[in-house]
Amino acid sequence: xxxxxxxxxxxxxxxxxxxxxxxxxxxxxxxxxxxxxxxxxxxxxxxxxxxxxxxxxxxxxxxxxxxxxxxxxxxxxxxxxxxxxxxxxxxxxxxxxxxxxxxxxxxxxxxxx
Amino acid sequence: xxxxxxxxxxxxxxxxxxxxxxxxxxxxxxxxxxxxxxxxxxxxxxxxxxxxxxxxxxxxxxxxxxxxxxxxxxxxxxxxxxxxxxxxxxxxxxxxxxxxxxxxxxxxxxxx
Numbered sequence: 001x002x003x004x005x006x007x008x009x010x011x012x013x014x015x016x017x018x019x020x021x022x023x024x025x026x027x028x029x030x031x032x033x034x035x036x037x038x039x040x041x042x043x044x045x046x047x048x049x050x051x052x053x054x055x056x057x058x059x060x061x062x063x064x065x066x067x068x069x070x071x072x073x074x075x076x077x078x079x080x081x082x083x084x085x086x087x088x089x090x091x092x093x094x095x096x097x098x099x100x101x102x103x104x105x106x107x108x109x110x111x112x113x
Numbered sequence: 114x115x116x117x118x119x120x121x122x123x124x125x126x127x128x129x130x131x132x133x134x135x136x137x138x139x140x141x142x143x144x145x146x147x148x149x150x151x152x153x154x155x156x157x158x159x160x161x162x163x164x165x166x167x168x169x170x171x172x173x174x175x176x177x178x179x180x181x182x183x184x185x186x187x188x189x190x191x192x193x194x195x196x197x198x199x200x201x202x203x204x205x206x207x208x209x210x211x212x213x214x215x216x217x218x219x220x221x222x223x224x225x
Contacts, residue, residue: 002155033212043201043215056212090155099144099163100205102213104156 003027004105006091012111018079021108025072025093031055032074033094033102034066038087049074081112115140117204119216126192127224134219136185136202144205145185146213147176149198156201159187192223 003026013019025032034046045058049068060066063081068074078085088109092102116139126132136145144163148156160169162178162185169176173196175188185202199220203213 035213042217043203045212045214048212058212088153099161100207101158101161102146102205103158104148106155109153 002103002105004091004093004103006089006105006108008108009106010109010111012113013081014113015081015083017081017112018077019081019110021076021078021089021091021110023074023076023091023105025074025091026095026103029093029095029103030072031094032068032072033092034060034074034076035090035092035104036087037090037107038084040084043090046076078110083112086110086112115142115204115206115214117202117214117216119200119202119219121219122217123220123222125222125224126189128193129191131191132189134187134189134200134202134221136187136216138183138185138202138204138214140204140206141180141183142204142206143180144207145178146203146205147185147187148201148203150201150218151198159200189221192221194223194225197221197223 005024030051033048037043046060048056066076088107090107091105118137147159160176165180167178173190178185199218201218203215
């Protein structure tokens with residue numbers, strides 16, 4: 001158990017819908033990263049937050065957005081869902097001190113039908 | 114743009130044999146990670162390699178880093194079935210922790 005929690009574990013929804021994925025980092029970690037894993041694209045970085053502020057953006061679609069709240073949990077919002085958004089979505093957090101290792105949550109499996 | 118390439122992508126080996134997975138990356142970095150993933154599961158951290166010449170070992174797995182060659186290796190010694198999984202290398206080019214760029218993954222199957 002990495003200490004990073006994600007809910008829900010599984011999500012099945014229809015095209016055009018909107019969902020919210022939730023992540024709580026390890027106790028004391030300020031950074032949260034979101035990654036998407038699909039068969040087509042592999043593991044891709046989406047977005048990073050640090051202590052409530054957006055720090056870096058990767059290959060995140062405009063239909064996707066995220067935020068990090070004062071209690072440091074983060075939410076990833078996916079809207080106007082398409083079949084191709086079906087994937088495993090991971091959240092990770094990083095320790096404040098070297099070696100800044102990233103610890104991954106269990107993931108949310110999203111299926112868009 | 115940073116590129117991370119692993120080879121082989123698929124590896125089928127017999128129990129008791131040795132093999133090496135290679136990870137090449139295109140941009141200078143002093144921080145490289147190896148992760149293991151079982152089907153449908155999360156990523157489990159195996160090694161963090163932080164400097165040129167770093168070598169770490171855990172059980173039957175040994176990882177090394179050559180920053181000059183931009184190459185890391187994951188060596189498997191006397192493989193056992195329990196090592197069957199997908200192994201990813203990932204590179205971090207930030208100075209204090211940042212986004213990871215992953216390789217494609219190596220799917221390892223160890224046959225009895």
